[in-house]
Amino acid sequence: MSDQVTVVGLGYIGLPTAAALASRGVNVLGVDVDQRIVDLINKGEAPFVEPDLAVAVSGAVAMGRLRASTTHESSSAFVLAVPTPMRDGKPDLSYVDAAADAIAPHLQSGALVVLESTSPPGTTRALSARLALHRPDLRFPHDHPDDADVAVAHCPERVLPGRIMIEIVSNDRVIGGVSDRCAERARELYEVFTQGEVHLTDATTAETTKLVENAYRDVNIAFANELSLVSDHLEIDVHEVIGLANRHPRVNILNPGPGVGGHCIAVDPWFLVAAAPEQTPLIRAARQVNDRKPHYVVEEVVSRAERFKEPVIAVLGLAFKANVDDLRESPALAIAEELGRRGVGRLLVVEPHVDSLASPALQAADAKLVDVTTAIAEADIVVLLVDHESFRRVRRTSLRGKVVFDTRGLWR
Numbered sequence: 428m429s430d431q432v433t434v435v436g437l438g439y440i441g442l443p444t445a446a447a448l449a450s451r452g453v454n455v456l457g458v459d460v461d462q463r464i465v466d467l468i469n470k471g472e473a474p475f476v477e478p479d480l481a482v483a484v485s486g487a488v489a490m491g492r493l494r495a496s497t498t499h500e501s502s503s504a505f506v507l508a509v510p511t512p513m514r515d516g517k518p519d520l521s522y523v524d525a526a527a528d529a530i531a532p533h534l535q536s537g538a539l540v541v542l543e544s545t546s547p548p549g550t551t552r553a554l555s556a557r558l559a560l561h562r563p564d565l566r567f568p569h570d571h572p573d574d575a576d577v578a579v580a581h582c583p584e585r586v587l588p589g590r591i592m593i594e595i596v597s598n599d600r601v602i603g604g605v606s607d608r609c610a611e612r613a614r615e616l617y618e619v620f621t622q623g624e625v626h627l628t629d630a631t632t633a634e635t636t637k638l639v640e641n642a643y644r645d646v647n648i649a650f651a652n653e654l655s656l657v658s659d660h661l662e663i664d665v666h667e668v669i670g671l672a673n674r675h676p677r678v679n680i681l682n683p684g685p686g687v688g689g690h691c692i693a694v695d696p697w698f699l700v701a702a703a704p705e706q707t708p709l710i711r712a713a714r715q716v717n718d719r720k721p722h723y724v725v726e727e728v729v730s731r732a733e734r735f736k737e738p739v740i741a742v743l744g745l746a747f748k749a750n751v752d753d754l755r756e757s758p759a760l761a762i763a764e765e766l767g768r769r770g771v772g773r774l775l776v777v778e779p780h781v782d783s784l785a786s787p788a789l790q791a792a793d794a795k796l797v798d799v800t801t802a803i804a805e806a807d808i809v810v811l812l813v814d815h816e817s818f819r820r821v822r823r824t825s826l827r828g829k830v831v832f833d834t835r836g837l838w839r
């Protein structure tokens with residue numbers, strides 16, 4: 428069997444993983460269904476912005492350690508990093524199923540399959556069973572824990588966008604095997620590039636651990652967001668309240684914001700709710716609090732705009748968090764789009780990490796993408812939605828005379 432490792436899905440998680448393995452001398456085949464992504468990578472280019480990724484990809488491709496394709500080959504290990512979104516209120520595992528169906532014909536005895544995608548409890552065992560249906564000639568660990576031909580494990584990813592290339596190496600990893608032997612086999616692969624500690628457990632515990640991490644973050648953000656509503660109601664400054672409360676030695680409240688977005692924190696808690704609906708009222712309520720926050724921000728902007736005849740509104744930030752170009756599930760984007768749909772005023776959008784406004788709603792509203800200085804100079808109302816570093820440097824004097832709505836407390 429070749430010593431090649433295949434990484435399936437070359438997005439924010441798969442490509443950095445492929446580059447990290449390749450930089451340690453592993454021969455990596457990256458497989459993606461998107462020909463554009465495959466072509467870019469084979470030219471040594473990264474298809475999205477992430478610090479240090481482009482240089483890692485170009486180096487790995489130039490060294491001949493990383494190549495990309497839309498078709499599969501036999502490999503010693505397959506790492507699945509495909510999307511696992513929610514669809515119609517349920518976890519959508521169709522991408523994992525499709526990836527399993529695609530790799531199954533290429534499995535050989537001794538191979539390892541690792542699911543990196545964030546997944547509902549039980550998915551890794553189900554993956555093992557699905558592969559077994561394709562390959563009755565091989566033994567799989569869900570019913571052959573001690574003498575399986577193929578090892579199957581879950582190794583969830585907990586990197587922070589913007590720091591992926593650092594954290595993919597330095598973070599501790601949790602590896603859950605369908606059997607103990609599977610976990611040990613996966614450890615060998617991850618120890619090639621991981622400098623953090625590797626913690627072994629069973630697959631369901633690993634799946635649940637990942638979901639718990641993001642549900643913990645979501646509940647804590649919801650608490651901060653709820654406090655911002657309470658403070659607005661009481662006409663006090665939430666950032667001052669939180670700053671003072673955090674002077675207590677055992678209190679550490681997070682910063683409120685315009686909502687919660689991205690591919691993970693806004694999605695993963697629902698996987699826990701779906702797995703244990705009766706046991707998760709708090710996690711569900713936190714999701715709802717965070718999901719309602721963008722609507723609240725829109726209403727606040729609308730009411731501030733009422734005193735202007737033809738308000739010009741500067742919207743600062745569209746990304747789902749600071750210093751990234753990722754607009755997926757972004758509350759800031761949703762707010763900008765809703766302001767556009769409601770025709771609240773002339774929209775000047777600032778997002779330093781994109782070159783154009785791809786959103787049809789923003790195009791239909793004739794929103795203009797401009798630099799921060801222009802937006803603030805022309806605006807009546809300045810709405811800060813994302814705490815990008817470049818916004819921190821805005822001269823406070825330029826905000827004089829403007830109605831400022833700073834949802835992140837960046838300019839306090």
Ligand SMILES: NC(=O)c1ccc[n+]([C@@H]2O[C@H](COP(=O)([O-])OP(=O)(O)OC[C@H]3O[C@@H](n4cnc5c(N)ncnc54)[C@H](O)[C@@H]3O)[C@@H](O)[C@H]2O)c1
Binds near residue numbers: 435437458510585
């Ligand atoms: N982005 C993050 O910060 C992050 C962090 C932790 C965990 N995760 C999890 O990692 C997983 C992947 O997320 P991502 O952000 O990398 O997604 P992504 O959308 O950036 O990338 C997924 C890639 O998979 C490809 N793909 C889809 N189906 C495929 C198939 N059948 N075969 C080959 N390629 C296929 C897509 O074309 C895409 O390029 C998800 O489960 C996500 O929840 C993401």
